[in-house]
Amino acid sequence: MSLCIYVDGKFHTKREDATVCVYDHGLLYGDGIFEGIRVYNGRVFKLDEHLTRLYESAKSIMLTIPLNASEMRSAVVETVKRTGLKEAYIRLVVTRGVGDLGLDPRKCSKPTVIIICDQIALYAKEKYEKGLRVVTCSTRRNRPDSLNSEIKSLNYLNNILAKIETFRVGAEEGIMLNDSGYVSEATADNIFVVKHGRLTTPPAFMGLLEGITRNTVIDIARGMGYKVLEMPLSINDVYAADECFLTGTGAELIPVIESDGRQIGDGKPGPNFLRMLERYREITRTEGVSVYS
Numbered sequence: 001m002s003l004c005i006y007v008d009g010k011f012h013t014k015r016e017d018a019t020v021c022v023y024d025h026g027l028l029y030g031d032g033i034f035e036g037i038r039v040y041n042g043r044v045f046k047l048d049e050h051l052t053r054l055y056e057s058a059k060s061i062m063l064t065i066p067l068n069a070s071e072m073r074s075a076v077v078e079t080v081k082r083t084g085l086k087e088a089y090i091r092l093v094v095t096r097g098v099g100d101l102g103l104d105p106r107k108c109s110k111p112t113v114i115i116i117c118d119q120i121a122l123y124a125k126e127k128y129e130k131g132l133r134v135v136t137c138s139t140r141r142n143r144p145d146s147l148n149s150e151i152k153s154l155n156y157l158n159n160i161l162a163k164i165e166t167f168r169v170g171a172e173e174g175i176m177l178n179d180s181g182y183v184s185e186a187t188a189d190n191i192f193v194v195k196h197g198r199l200t201t202p203p204a205f206m207g208l209l210e211g212i213t214r215n216t217v218i219d220i221a222r223g224m225g226y227k228v229l230e231m232p233l234s235i236n237d238v239y240a241a242d243e244c245f246l247t248g249t250g251a252e253l254i255p256v257i258e259s260d261g262r263q264i265g266d267g268k269p270g271p272n273f274l275r276m277l278e279r280y281r282e283i284t285r286t287e288g289v290s291v292y293s
């Protein structure tokens with residue numbers, strides 16, 4: 001299988017050659033940011049949107065990325081090109097860089113830039129056809145005044161603790177609430193419900209990452225004539241929904257058929273979800289930054 005990993009300007013084709021120093025603060029403290037991006041049909045989907053979010057995350061944590069956006073764009077495209085892959089996943093990581101054994105970010109003089117181009121499969125294939133069973137996690141999403149979830153940081157323990165809870169009870173995905181008890185998102189995906197033909201997803205101030213797939217689905221749905229609301233949701237709204245689905249770069253669009261033991265709708269992926277998925281598949285095949293031409 002093809003693979004290419006860029007680390008600070010050098011390209012590697014073997015995992016074991018792509019290494020960073022153990023004093024890197026990305027490893028020691030989760031001090032850094034990342035993006036997950038997909039390549040469909042030889043095109044990098046929503047590359048500029050991902051780069052915008054990366055630079056915004058960098059600004060929030062006061063990290064100066066050593067490449068400007070146009071250099072980063074070229075590095076991403078070049079990394080993909082070297083794999084020869086037409087369907088791929090890109091993990092773009094920028095850490096604070098190498099420092100000493102103390103938190104002080106000022107001692108990290110050069111951020112580490114990593115671009116991995118490989119493949120990803122988050123859920124088993126049959127889950128896309130049958131749907132996921134989810135549970136509500138007791139681990140609340142970080143409060144925006146502690147670690148804002150709009151920053152796509154390398155600090156994912158909040159989400160990982162929720163994932164551990166999810167797997168402990170035999171469910172396939174976990175729904176996280178914010179500190180007020182409203183639905184925020186799944187552990188690494190955004191959530192939508194459909195009720196009476198109308199879509200609702202929580203707004204960014206509910207303590208979630210404003211997903212690029214989420215925004216794509218909002219555009220798709222509005223383009224198809226659906227009414228889409230960005231409104232707070234309670235877990236009860238999820239139970240009472242006609243349909244529910246999750247969105248994310250890794251997950252794409254995946255249906256939810258049960259939440260905390262309550263069947264959602266008729267317990268099958270719904271017709272509105274299927275329409276949305278079909279349109280998503282169409283646009284991912286034709287839009288994006290072309291790698292090979």
Ligand code: PXG
Pocket residue numbers: 036037122159185186187188189190208209210211212213214247248249250251
């Ligand atoms: N919420 C969180 C907390 C995420 O980490 C999303 C929502 C969806 O955002 P996008 O922009 O991708 O639509 C994410 C995305 C993984 C993995 O390895 C996680 C993400 C993306 C790709 C892979 O679990 N997170």
